[in-house]
Amino acid sequence: MIQAIDRAAKVLELLQGSRHLGITDLAAALQLPPSTVHGIVSSLREHGLVAKERGGQRYMLGPTLLKLSSVYLDSLDVRARSMRWTQELARRTGMAVRLGAPHFAEVLVIHHVLRPDDSPQMLETGAALPAHASALGKVLLAHDLGFQRAVFAETLPSLTGETVTDAAVLAGALPAIAEHGFATEVDEAVLGESSLASPVADARGDIVAAVAVVFPTADGPAPDAVLHALRDAARNISRELGASTWPPRIAPADD
Amino acid sequence: MIQAIDRAAKVLELLQGSRHLGITDLAAALQLPPSTVHGIVSSLREHGLVAKERGGQRYMLGPTLLKLSSVYLDSLDVRARSMRWTQELARRTGMAVRLGAPHFAEVLVIHHVLRPDDSPQMLETGAALPAHASALGKVLLAHDLGFQRAVFAETLPSLTGETVTDAAVLAGALPAIAEHGFATEVDEAVLGESSLASPVADARGDIVAAVAVVFPTADGPAPDAVLHALRDAARNISRELGASTWPPRIAPADD
DNA sequence: GAATACATTTCGTTAATGTCGAATATGCGA
DNA sequence: TCGCATATTCGACATTAACGAAATGTATTC
Numbered sequence: 001m002i003q004a005i006d007r008a009a010k011v012l013e014l015l016q017g018s019r020h021l022g023i024t025d026l027a028a029a030l031q032l033p034p035s036t037v038h039g040i041v042s043s044l045r046e047h048g049l050v051a052k053e054r055g056g057q058r059y060m061l062g063p064t065l066l067k068l069s070s071v072y073l074d075s076l077d078v079r080a081r082s083m084r085w086t087q088e089l090a091r092r093t094g095m096a097v098r099l100g101a102p103h104f105a106e107v108l109v110i111h112h113v114l115r116p117d118d119s120p121q122m123l124e125t126g127a128a129l130p131a132h133a134s135a136l137g138k139v140l141l142a143h144d145l146g147f148q149r150a151v152f153a154e155t156l157p158s159l160t161g162e163t164v165t166d167a168a169v170l171a172g173a174l175p176a177i178a179e180h181g182f183a184t185e186v187d188e189a190v191l192g193e194s195s196l197a198s199p200v201a202d203a204r205g206d207i208v209a210a211v212a213v214v215f216p217t218a219d220g221p222a223p224d225a226v227l228h229a230l231r232d233a234a235r236n237i238s239r240e241l242g243a244s245t246w247p248p249r250i251a252p253a254d255d
Numbered sequence: 256m257i258q259a260i261d262r263a264a265k266v267l268e269l270l271q272g273s274r275h276l277g278i279t280d281l282a283a284a285l286q287l288p289p290s291t292v293h294g295i296v297s298s299l300r301e302h303g304l305v306a307k308e309r310g311g312q313r314y315m316l317g318p319t320l321l322k323l324s325s326v327y328l329d330s331l332d333v334r335a336r337s338m339r340w341t342q343e344l345a346r347r348t349g350m351a352v353r354l355g356a357p358h359f360a361e362v363l364v365i366h367h368v369l370r371p372d373d374s375p376q377m378l379e380t381g382a383a384l385p386a387h388a389s390a391l392g393k394v395l396l397a398h399d400l401g402f403q404r405a406v407f408a409e410t411l412p413s414l415t416g417e418t419v420t421d422a423a424v425l426a427g428a429l430p431a432i433a434e435h436g437f438a439t440e441v442d443e444a445v446l447g448e449s450s451l452a453s454p455v456a457d458a459r460g461d462i463v464a465a466v467a468v469v470f471p472t473a474d475g476p477a478p479d480a481v482l483h484a485l486r487d488a489a490r491n492i493s494r495e496l497g498a499s500t501w502p503p504r505i506a507p508a509d510d
Numbered sequence: 511g512a513a514t515a516c517a518t519t520t521c522g523t524t525a526a527t528g529t530c531g532a533a534t535a536t537g538c539g540a
Numbered sequence: 541t542c543g544c545a546t547a548t549t550c551g552a553c554a555t556t557a558a559c560g561a562a563a564t565g566t567a568t569t570c
Contacts, residue, residue: 002298002557004259004528009302016326023547033530038548043257047264048358055459057537057547061327063358066365069324070381071271072316103303103318110321123378126325204310257528259557278518291558293519312517312566512570519564527556535548540541 007032008040008049012061015050020058069126078200078209079111081240086113086211089233093226095213096121097233100129100136100197102147105154107137110209130189132156132170133163135197136210138183142174143199143207143248162187181231181247184222192217196227198234203242211237262287263295263304267316270305275313324381333455333464334366336495341368341466344488348481350468351376352488355384355391355452357402360409362392365464385444387411387425388418390452391465393438397429398454398462398503417442436486436502439477447472451482453489458497466492 007030014029015021023041027034041059044050048064073079079099086097090113099111106128114121131137131151141148148171156165164170177183186194197212211234213226235246262285269284270276278296282289296314299305303319328334337354345352345368354366361383369376386392386406396403403426411420419425432438441449452467466489468481490501 001301002259002263002294003555004257004557005263005295005298006302008257008260008263009299009304012323013302016323019326019330024545034547035531035549036529039257039528040260042548043260044264046256047261047268049264054457054461054463060330061323063327063356063363063365065320065324065327066381067358067363067383068267068271068316069320071274072318072320073381075274075315101318103322108318108322110318126321126328128322202309206309208309258526259528279516288559289518290520290560294557297519514569515567517564517566520562522560524559525556526558527554529555530553531551533548533550535546537544537546539544 004040007036008044011037011040011044012049012065015059015061020053020056020060022058026059073110073125076110078202078237078241082111082200082209082211082237085233085236085240086111089211089213089229090114090116092229093213093215095215095226098124098136098195098212098214099200099209100134100140100212101209102131102140102144102150103128105131105150107131107134107140107210115214130157130159132165132167133159133185133189134212135183135185135195136212138170138173138177138185139197139199139210139212140207141170142178142183148174159189160187160191162191164188178247181234182227187217194219194222196222196230198230199238199248200234201238201241201243201246201248203244205243205245205248207248208241209237210234259295263299266292266295266299267304267320270314270316275308275311275315277313281314328365328380331365333457333492333496337366337455337464337466337492340488340491340495341366344466344468344484345369345371347484348468348470350470350481353379353391353450353467353469354455354464355389355395355467356464357386357395357399357405358383360386360405362386362389362395362465370469385412385414387420387422388414388440388444389467390438390440390450391467393425393428393432393440394452394454394465394467395462396425397432397438403429414444415442415446417446419443433502436489437482442472449474449477451477451485453485454493454503455489456493456496456498456501456503458499460498460500460503462503463496464492465489 023034023038027037048062050059051062082099090097096115097113098109100107101110109124109127112124152167158165182198194217195212195214197210199207200209202208238246278289282292303317306317341352351370352368353364355362364379364382367379407422413420437453449472450467450469452465454462455464457463493501
């Protein structure tokens with residue numbers, strides 16, 4: 001691990017958490033002298049990875065990250081092949097659809113189809129969901145041992161009154177999820193929001209992502225038709241990726 | 256400029272250009288020994304900035320970039336305040352709307368509203384447009400001397416038969432653009448695509464972005480109503496940012 | 511299925527590199 | 541306008557990361 005790169009990445013992570021920070025703030029957080037931090041920040045700045053806020057003397061994340069992430073999204077095979085199926089899933093169910101992948105101890109939303117009505121909605125691509133309190137997370141946990149390791153390494157924070165914070169309870173539910181090929185979640189991450197997720201496998205049989213439909217808890221439990229549509233979508237995406245069997249097997253920890 | 260960070264950023268830029276690269280490819284491009292490149296890549300990998308492609312032995316951009324860029328977008332004041340006005344502009348004109356900002360010698364699309372019909376369209380947020388061949392770029396060039404310097408430092412590539420590749424010709428058109436408060440472009444970047452852009456200023460009177468409407472060249476020149484709607488949007492966004500005058504003055508080079 | 515070629519990783523040494531602390535410049539609040 | 545708290549610059553030092561060769565691992569070819 002190269003020290004300078006590690007520190008640079010930590011600067012980006014700090015700016016991710018706090019939007020705007022001065023050199024002094026960063027230096028305090030990293031326990032480094034301000035001059036050192038300044039060197040790191042100005043190096044990042046020359047590449048547009050960090051930007052100075054207009055007028056002020058604090059720093060924020062830079063525009064180059066946007067360009068890089070857009071190429072990242074384009075390079076994702078799962079995402080490209082999911083496109084039409086997630087679109088169709090949203091249309092069939094009338095619900096918002098998310099495609100998520102493991103990212104350290106969280107689930108990263110790599111694609112999002114808005115609910116097909118005209119209500120104002122935010123695009124959630126790039127958002128990080130709690131692994132233990134989302135249907136996407138549970139599905140991924142059930143099939144990916146490496147992801148389990150990452151998630152269970154830390155305590156599970158409570159987000160609503162419904163959040164499952166006991167790792168043993170969560171772990172106990174995973175085998176059934178893997179067997180049935182879907183997971184549910186009701187009010188566990190956001191009050192009033194429920195979701196239903198199913199795994200996506202690739203040609204090697206590994207779980208590379210999960211698809212979910214998201215709907216208001218007030219609408220009551222999702223009807224069977226929704227579950228079928230979800231499973232269809234997950235199966236179709238998996239098939240396009242070259243998967244031969246579905247629902248898929250449990251993948252070993254990848255390193 | 257810290258060497259290791261510079262090299263790390265160059266690795267990200269190379270992966271941005273070529274999607275998938277092996278250590279050897281990167282080493283050749285950077286003129287560095289493979290072992291050195293490996294150290295850089297694995298450091299980036301630990302932070303999720305670079306990922307190993309599934310199964311293969313090559314590397315690609317990593318998911319952390321997506322998370323970072325999503326925070327970057329949220330931290331952009333211009334973007335947040337543009338939201339409703341760009342939405343309304345798309346509705347009024349029936350055209351796709353882009354919000355762009357200078358990024359080195361290109362224009363980075365920081366917000367995109369799809370054309371309000373049901374045709375399948377790609378979200379272009381994060382795309383980089385050529386500064387000399389887009390209405391957004393011309394507007395930004397007209398008001399931002401620092402951006403001019405960056406763009407005119409290199410030769411202007413021809414993208415279609417209509418692209419203006421002569422820097423002197425382009426520079427000659429800028430004063431009129433600054434005076435009238437809008438720029439046009441017809442088939443200069445993509446055949447069959449035209450656009451019309453107008454500048455957005457902040458409280459200090461600096462140009463921080465530009466708004467554009469994009470439409471098929473086949474539809475003929477945009478009617479005055481579209482230009483008015485565009486200028487309204489640009490003026491409203493600028494006002495929300497605290498700008499006192501519009502169209503805005505020419506901003507000096509910022510460093 | 512075996513062997514070859516290639517790509518990737520590891521290791522120890524060297525000197526180049528990045529770190530640090532003091533001094534200067536700049537911006538912010540009173 | 542002044543004073544304080546930041547950000548920034550600079551040069552010496554010592555840690556650190558670069559390098560090259562050799563070992564391991566992985567695809568590819570026949």
